Amino acid sequence: MSSRWRTPVAAWGGVRLLTERHGLPTTVVTGPATDNAAGIRLIERVAGVPAANARTDPEALSAIVLAAAGLERRVEASESA
DSSP states (O other): OOHHHHHHHHHHHHHHIIIIITOOOOOOBOSGGGSSHHHHHHHHHHHOSOBOOTTTOHHHHHHHHHHHTTOOOOOOHHHHO
């Protein structure tokens, strides 16, 4: 198997394991599998959960987590000006 597929496949397997064996839903996948747009798209397509890279796109990650928690991102006064 090509090394470019190993990490997204491991992410997919982790999502399945959490769901099928432990009954736990996955909110988001992060980590090396999300280091590029192709990995993110692949994870989202095959695992059916959002993916975001915490280092390169922390805003996307926080938005996913906050949405899953039923919270909206609070806009600071300095941001809205």
